[in-house]
Amino acid sequence: MDFSDFNISIVGLGLIGGSFAKSLRKCGFKNLWAIDINQENLRKAEELNIIDKGFTNPSIPLSKSDITIICLYPELVVKFIQDNLKNFKENSIITDATGVKSNIVEVIQNLIRDDIDFIGGHPMAGKESKGFDISSAKIFENADYILTPTMRNKPENIKLLKEIIKEMKFEKIVETSVKDHDEMIAYVSQLPHIIATSIMNNSMADKENICSGGSFKDITRVSNVNSDLWVELLIENKDNVVKQIKDFITQLEVIENLIDLKDYHKLKEIFDKGRENKERI
Amino acid sequence: MDFSDFNISIVGLGLIGGSFAKSLRKCGFKNLWAIDINQENLRKAEELNIIDKGFTNPSIPLSKSDITIICLYPELVVKFIQDNLKNFKENSIITDATGVKSNIVEVIQNLIRDDIDFIGGHPMAGKESKGFDISSAKIFENADYILTPTMRNKPENIKLLKEIIKEMKFEKIVETSVKDHDEMIAYVSQLPHIIATSIMNNSMADKENICSGGSFKDITRVSNVNSDLWVELLIENKDNVVKQIKDFITQLEVIENLIDLKDYHKLKEIFDKGRENKERI
Structure with missing residues (x-):
């Protein structure tokens, strides 16, 4: 699939966010941006050329991103969306990488703007340790990815996310309810x-x-x-x-x-x- | 060390016995024999040239073996020694590969001839499945080996066993009591x-x-x-x-x-x- 029309932002450039950046870099997005409070990691990611630009202030990249992938700790995911409600681009997609969904999906879908589509996601990959420095596109290869879509999500957006996940070489994509x-x-x-x-x-x-x-x-x-x-x-x-x-x-x-x-x-x-x-x- | 003076017999040519044969073949023993009821496995081992000869009748190889390594299920180890009490070579060493030692070491040391030295051993290696066909010298490389010597064992025999274990590329050899x-x-x-x-x-x-x-x-x-x-x-x-x-x-x-x-x-x-x-x- 051709992703050259899309801008994408990754929020949180740790183990998972960094792995997304390294993996997505090969997919040919128009722009691949990262948002983090750690300027050192943003600089490293720019030098490695796995992102086009890093931002500590989220407002500019979010306002232009068709897709935003939030790779923060569970409680910070909700807080980040609350704090940036007005910043997200109109009709854009937000997804996350959180390992538990009950306190995420419903809470976020109840608080976001009507035009934004939040689709819960969980790449079943990781390492024993943490941080950007050990991130790697390899951890996603042949791993499983769970999506927890709801009736509120647009089928074409779920389809687009799945295309991107396939492009990152995940092996299996499974859709389940949040409860399951x-x-x-x-x-x-x-x-x-x-x-x-x-x-x-x-x-x-x-x-x-x-x-x-x-x-x-x-x-x-x-x-x-x-x-x-x-x-x-x-x-x-x-x-x-x-x-x-x-x-x-x-x-x-x-x-x-x-x-x-x-x-x-x-x-x-x-x-x-x-x-x-x-x-x- | 030079092992070219020693004859050695492996009893039971399954996953562990087969791995011993494949690993010991490189050590240069005078003769490396195997004893099993499965003629097919003995034939395969001869064809692969990992043993010099296979026997279904243990009396001949045991009577000439300086070292006998028994790789049978726990209950069969004791039975095999009982059945072959008279067959073992004078002053020879017997060891085993059993994963539990309490019902093995004391029982055997109480029933064997005084001239025979039985030293309990446990290579901490294996595979999920079983049988000669998946045996491999590789499973021993960098694995741990436990010996459970007692006061009855001769120090020079413990030393010889350790030399052989090192030669098979085990990483660590630990001596413990049967209880530990x-x-x-x-x-x-x-x-x-x-x-x-x-x-x-x-x-x-x-x-x-x-x-x-x-x-x-x-x-x-x-x-x-x-x-x-x-x-x-x-x-x-x-x-x-x-x-x-x-x-x-x-x-x-x-x-x-x-x-x-x-x-x-x-x-x-x-x-x-x-x-x-x-x-x-």
Whole structure:
């Protein structure tokens, strides 16, 4: 698709915003701008030629942007839109990259101007650490992207966003409701982070000379997490996360009980079912 | 070190036994033999020239082997040694590759001939699937190896085993007691496998269109497990595994409770501590 008619602004040039800039640069937009309070990162992005220009004042780029991608922490997304309500270009599209949607999509759709189309988005990609310097177009390649459109969104705008997402080499684009998104994310993303952190807080982790194999390395990888962001996301999605932890504990207790009973056959059934599910997903 | 004086036998040519054969082939032993009931695998190993000869009858190779490496399921290790008590070469070394040691080392040391030195061993390497066909010398490279020697073992034999393990390119060799081994393994290996299986048995895993990122893929990798072997290992190490599951559930409940209370600061402390431990280990 030809994107040369569109101006695009990225708000927040951290790990995700920087990765958007690096990935979108290849798509041929008329102008690709970034907005951040960190002038150093804007300067670096200009020098790398992954944006056309960086701005600390959002009013100019927003007033000319057909699409604005907000890559801020959840609470700041709403605040940024509130503070810039008058600045957005007429009939433009806004999307975000937030990992939890319930307190974002409805709140924003209720407060924005009628002519603006806010479509919730979530690129399922990241790294254990944070910041512009480790951003990379590669983290998006073959990753999944979730959109949470509502009846308020214009079909042609959803279509345009999907074209851009495909161009960035994401593998799968899935549309879900806000409710389904937050339920799924509690399971596929937030629970794994809680597990990794729980394992690393076990008293055994304090021992000297811990040996480990691949399973331990893999399962604890994401314990090296950006805690500011993740704690905010967990609290934002409180009810779903608590439900997932409870379900998971129930499942652990089933296995614990069967081990205690030395019930070889029922344990084997559970492990075989797990392998089948893994192969299917 | 020069190994050209030694004959060595591998018992059981599955994933681990096959990987030993492929890895040991480069060490220059006088003879490298394999014992298995599966003639097809023995023939393949001969054709690949990773063993000098395969045997379905263990008496001949055992009677000439200075070192015997037993790569069978835990219960079969003891049975194999019992059945072949008279066959082992005088003053030879036997080691194993079993993931749980409590019911192996003491039992075997109590039943073998006085001249034979049984040293418990555990290469911390594997793959999600099983069998000779996926065996590889690569899985040992940079992996950890645990030895569980006792007062009964001869220091020069422990030293020889360590030389061979280094030659196979393992990164770290750790000596622990049987008790410490089984406690550590419940934490670093068995708990991660139980977690992966528990996640894949969650009702959410049955949903259509599950999207996921790297954290989910990594944390569930080992759910694709050899259930026959793993269920046996979990039951063998019952008390340690149950203790690790209980500790882990306690930790999960702490996080669950803090999320429920929206206690941002205490949650951040836990996630930061987890990251610090991860960086240290």
